[in-house]
Amino acid sequence: MARDPQGALVALNRFGFGARGGSSGDFASAAADPRGFVKAELTRPSAALLEQPSLRPSPEIGKAFFAYRADVRRQRAATKSAQSSPSEPQAQMANGAGSDANDGARRAGASDQMQQGGQVEPPQPGMVRPPEAAGREVPQPVDIVVKTYRAEALARFQRATLAENGFVERLVTFWSNHFCISASKGIAVRILAGAFEREAIRPHVLGRFSDMLLAVEQHPAMLLFLDNQQSLGPASRAGVNRKRGLNENLAREILELHTLGVGGGYTQQDVTSLARIITGWTFAGPDGRLADPGRFAFNVNAHEPGSQTLLGKSYPDTGLSQGQSALKDLGRHPSTAKFIATKLARHFVADDPPPALVARLAQRFVKTDGDLKALALELADADAAWKAPLTKIRTPYDAVIATGRMLARVPEQPVRYLGNLNLLGQPLWSPAGPNGFADTGSVWASPEGLKLRLDLAAQVGARLGDTFEPRELMEVIAGDATSKETRETIARAESRQQAMALLLMSPEFQRR
Amino acid sequence: MDCRENRLLVSTRRSLLIGGASFAAWAYLPKFARASTSGGDPRLIVVILRGALDGLATVAPIGDPDYAKLHGSIALLPTGANAALPLDSFFSLHPAMPNFARLYREKNAAVVHATATGYRERSHFDGQDVLESGYAGPGRVQSGWLNRALEQLPRGERVAGALAVGPTAPLILRGAAPTVGWAPVAVPQAAEDTASRLLDLYARRDPVLAKALTQGLQLDRTAAREDNMRPGRGVGYMRVAARGVAKLMAADDGPRIAALAFDGWDTHANEGGPVGRLALLLGGLDNAFAEFEQGLGAYWGNTAVVVVTEFGRTARINGTDGTDHGTGTVALLAGGAIAGGRVVADWPGLKEASLHEGRDLKPTTDLRAVLKGVMKDHLGLSDSALVTSVFPDSGAIKPMQGLVG
Numbered sequence: 001m002a003r004d005p006q007g008a009l010v011a012l013n014r015f016g017f018g019a020r021g022g023s024s025g026d027f028a029s030a031a032a033d034p035r036g037f038v039k040a041e042l043t044r045p046s047a048a049l050l051e052q053p054s055l056r057p058s059p060e061i062g063k064a065f066f067a068y069r070a071d072v073r074r075q076r077a078a079t080k081s082a083q084s085s086p087s088e089p090q091a092q093m094a095n096g097a098g099s100d101a102n103d104g105a106r107r108a109g110a111s112d113q114m115q116q117g118g119q120v121e122p123p124q125p126g127m128v129r130p131p132e133a134a135g136r137e138v139p140q141p142v143d144i145v146v147k148t149y150r151a152e153a154l155a156r157f158q159r160a161t162l163a164e165n166g167f168v169e170r171l172v173t174f175w176s177n178h179f180c181i182s183a184s185k186g187i188a189v190r191i192l193a194g195a196f197e198r199e200a201i202r203p204h205v206l207g208r209f210s211d212m213l214l215a216v217e218q219h220p221a222m223l224l225f226l227d228n229q230q231s232l233g234p235a236s237r238a239g240v241n242r243k244r245g246l247n248e249n250l251a252r253e254i255l256e257l258h259t260l261g262v263g264g265g266y267t268q269q270d271v272t273s274l275a276r277i278i279t280g281w282t283f284a285g286p287d288g289r290l291a292d293p294g295r296f297a298f299n300v301n302a303h304e305p306g307s308q309t310l311l312g313k314s315y316p317d318t319g320l321s322q323g324q325s326a327l328k329d330l331g332r333h334p335s336t337a338k339f340i341a342t343k344l345a346r347h348f349v350a351d352d353p354p355p356a357l358v359a360r361l362a363q364r365f366v367k368t369d370g371d372l373k374a375l376a377l378e379l380a381d382a383d384a385a386w387k388a389p390l391t392k393i394r395t396p397y398d399a400v401i402a403t404g405r406m407l408a409r410v411p412e413q414p415v416r417y418l419g420n421l422n423l424l425g426q427p428l429w430s431p432a433g434p435n436g437f438a439d440t441g442s443v444w445a446s447p448e449g450l451k452l453r454l455d456l457a458a459q460v461g462a463r464l465g466d467t468f469e470p471r472e473l474m475e476v477i478a479g480d481a482t483s484k485e486t487r488e489t490i491a492r493a494e495s496r497q498q499a500m501a502l503l504l505m506s507p508e509f510q511r512r
Numbered sequence: 513m514d515c516r517e518n519r520l521l522v523s524t525r526r527s528l529l530i531g532g533a534s535f536a537a538w539a540y541l542p543k544f545a546r547a548s549t550s551g552g553d554p555r556l557i558v559v560i561l562r563g564a565l566d567g568l569a570t571v572a573p574i575g576d577p578d579y580a581k582l583h584g585s586i587a588l589l590p591t592g593a594n595a596a597l598p599l600d601s602f603f604s605l606h607p608a609m610p611n612f613a614r615l616y617r618e619k620n621a622a623v624v625h626a627t628a629t630g631y632r633e634r635s636h637f638d639g640q641d642v643l644e645s646g647y648a649g650p651g652r653v654q655s656g657w658l659n660r661a662l663e664q665l666p667r668g669e670r671v672a673g674a675l676a677v678g679p680t681a682p683l684i685l686r687g688a689a690p691t692v693g694w695a696p697v698a699v700p701q702a703a704e705d706t707a708s709r710l711l712d713l714y715a716r717r718d719p720v721l722a723k724a725l726t727q728g729l730q731l732d733r734t735a736a737r738e739d740n741m742r743p744g745r746g747v748g749y750m751r752v753a754a755r756g757v758a759k760l761m762a763a764d765d766g767p768r769i770a771a772l773a774f775d776g777w778d779t780h781a782n783e784g785g786p787v788g789r790l791a792l793l794l795g796g797l798d799n800a801f802a803e804f805e806q807g808l809g810a811y812w813g814n815t816a817v818v819v820v821t822e823f824g825r826t827a828r829i830n831g832t833d834g835t836d837h838g839t840g841t842v843a844l845l846a847g848g849a850i851a852g853g854r855v856v857a858d859w860p861g862l863k864e865a866s867l868h869e870g871r872d873l874k875p876t877t878d879l880r881a882v883l884k885g886v887m888k889d890h891l892g893l894s895d896s897a898l899v900t901s902v903f904p905d906s907g908a909i910k911p912m913q914g915l916v917g
Contacts, residue, residue: 245832246830247780262637268869432776486713502706507717507718507721
């Protein structure tokens with residue numbers, strides 16, 4: 001097969017996280033067989049899994065969280081009785097340790113709920129706390145929330161940095177953003193954010209869509225993020241006793257964002273029906289009454305009795321399986337196939353993806369009943385995905401990871417990465433809403449965003465420029481696909497530091 | 513170009529490298545129809561509250577006999593420790609907003625109630641697209657109404673392009689008219705020489721990135737400098753962002769128009785009443801009003817701040833002491849240019865039969881009437897420009913009169 005340098009750039013940047021430095025020889029391998037290079041990772045069945053002894057399953061994290069929260073409360077109570085401070089409520093909020101300051105009394109009976117953390121998110125790692133919140137904190141126990149979040153983040157950064165070509169890891173980030181949760185919801189979601197991706201997303205990235213859908217909607221992080229653990233069937237025993245009822249949040253986003261998509265053919269009535277169907281989907285609290293603490297549980301006492309009609313089909317009240325059947329049908333709905341195909345093509349190929357490619361992907365999704373490995377192969381085999389010009393720009397996450405790969409530096413601590421992602425508008429696992437981060441090049445190539453990238457690239461250059469030879473790195477990432485203009489610009493730079501910044505900002509590095 | 517035009521550029525650290533060609537980005541200099549008054553050219557700040565603001569919790573119709581029952585455990589109360597702040601005999605303001613209440617008393621703030629865009633579904637994202645695009649329905653996301661309004665302003669004199677706050681420009685300001693971005697963050701800047709070389713490379717290899725970077729480089733960073741504070745996306749961010757915007761707009765030759773968005777208003781659960789989650793958010797917004805007023809100084813007198821959201825929330829609280837996606841809500845207006853001290857509302861009532869689809873506050877005022885009124889009377893846009901370009905297919909919706917003055 002003839003060498004294909006342009007194909008190599010597409011393989012590395014569009015499908016992956018860019019070429020690795022050192023002796024990887026990524027560019028040469030990709031140029032020799034671009035499609036084979038991309039598809040190689042897909043053949044390893046467990047390629048998407050991330051398992052490390054330091055990363056614990058969510059029930060363990062849940063237990064640790066419950067213990068931590070109890071510690072915080074004890075400490076707070078002690079502090080409160082020691083000094084009756086007028087600014088106490090605000091300090092509690094700033095700590096992000098609980099909205100329970102205001103509603104703890106009312107919620108005291110609802111011990112099966114790992115309620116969300118403070119409504120004001122805890123300070124993002126790497127961010128300076130506003131002065132009004134600083135200095136008033138009550139001392140708190142070792143913050144396992146931050147500790148866990150950082151360990152999970154580090155594992156993800158390391159995996160992406162070391163991945164062969166990164167296609168599978170890019171798929172992980174795609175699905176994780178499709179089914180996003182947001183750590184800015186509160187500390188309970190924050191501590192589970194990494195586990196959510198490991199447990200609900202990764203095992204199914206090369207598996208079935210409907211399995212991922214079910215795992216996602218039953219994960220404590222998602223139930224917390226979209227309030228379903230609080231939703232009670234109005235006619236259920238718990239609903240009647242507590243005089244509380246439905247919360248439509250999760251049901252709506254399942255239809256709008258996870259499966260059918262806006263315009264996918266559902267009504268407000270369907271939203272309400274689905275909300276009723278999934279009442280009782282919660283997770284066990286510290287008392288372990290429903291299940292092992294922190295594990296998904298079906299609370300029949302909260303489940304709305306009776307059959308429900310969703311998209312014209314009646315689902316008899318079979319308890320937990322009522323919702324499982326509904327999700328199964330949603331997962332194979334033609335609107336879902338189209339929605340997923342469009343998003344996938346938009347993510348990898350172009351903001352306005354070729355309609356023929358979208359149709360082809362949607363067809364594959366339907367034919368294989370949502371086999372996501374088949375879908376990924378279909379994408380990697382499609383000529384349209386290789387011929388479309390590189391008009392998208394790397395997301396901040398892509399750019400940060402690609403930088404580490406190029407430099408062959410495996411991060412040893414996550415704080416700098418996290419800070420840069422915050423700065424560039426893509427804080428890890430923390431999109432502003434349940435629709436996730438934007439996935440169009442036009443959004444990320446904004447004037448302000450680009451200028452910030454330049455400033456960061458200059459920082460990297462200043463820090464590391466003289467320990468690398470930028471002209472060699474140019475060969476690492478783009479080889480003979482490097483344009484004459486970029487080559488000249490790098491060669492004529494006034495310093496290695498400057499050359500490094502220019503290399504990191506070159507179209508060969510930024511475009512995908 | 514006269515020397516006034518130059519001043520912004522010269523005051524920008526990077527002015528010299530920008531050169532003549534890219535000056536176009538800043539040369540889109542609307543000449544406002546209203547003559548300069550003591551407060552200078554009119555200034556307009558549009559704030560988008562993403563997530564759907566509970567209008568009934570922000571400006572509560574305490575005089576409506578059905579309000580307290582519907583809003584249940586989170587209803588505002590006319591008396592007690594955290595009593596709502598009365599605006600008139602019928603409406604009261606959330607107690608977390610003392611600054612807005614003061615502006616209202618000083619007749620520099622007004623409320624439009626029971627308002628909504630033309631969108632009647634309940635998707636945040638479509639709702640925001642409609643709110644920001646200015647089109648009658650979803651699916652048009654190429655440009656925003658404020659950007660198209662900018663294009664309608666007569667070109668010629670000074671004034672920089674509109675200011676988009678945040679790492680990415682919100683839809684409302686996307687489009688053909690150039691805008692500039694600013695995000696409240698602080699990083700050491702790349703050297704001018706490096707930026708210049710990169711621009712040169714982009715000019716030869718990648719015109720799209722060249723254009724974006726050119727605009728990005730033209731920002732005056734003074735706003736971010738002094739605070740030395742990085743924002744989160746929570747309550748504190750509102751104050752920091754507002755402070756920066758005010759500082760930028762208070763420059764003689766700074767932007768006259770800005771748009772920014774605050775997140776987090778999707779209060780499905782534990783919304784809280786006089787205190788709680790929504791109260792914290794409204795407190796943050798109230799701080800933003802104070803920052804605008806203080807930072808704009810003499811220009812505040814000719815400033816209009818318009819706060820809008822994609823739709824309202826259910827009139828009845830849900831099963832988790834929150835509210836789900838609804839329809840009618842409030843728009844808040846503040847600034848010296850606003851003819852304030854009143855709540856504008858064709859009140860539909862909160863009886864079951866009066867609610868939209870039996871669940872939401874029924875919108876009786878199209879939000880576009882409010883926005884058109886402001887654009888017409890504050891910035892001098894013509895009726896025809898408003899109908900043909902800024903808010904297409906809105907001929908039947910007349911600009912609301914008397915909001916500015």
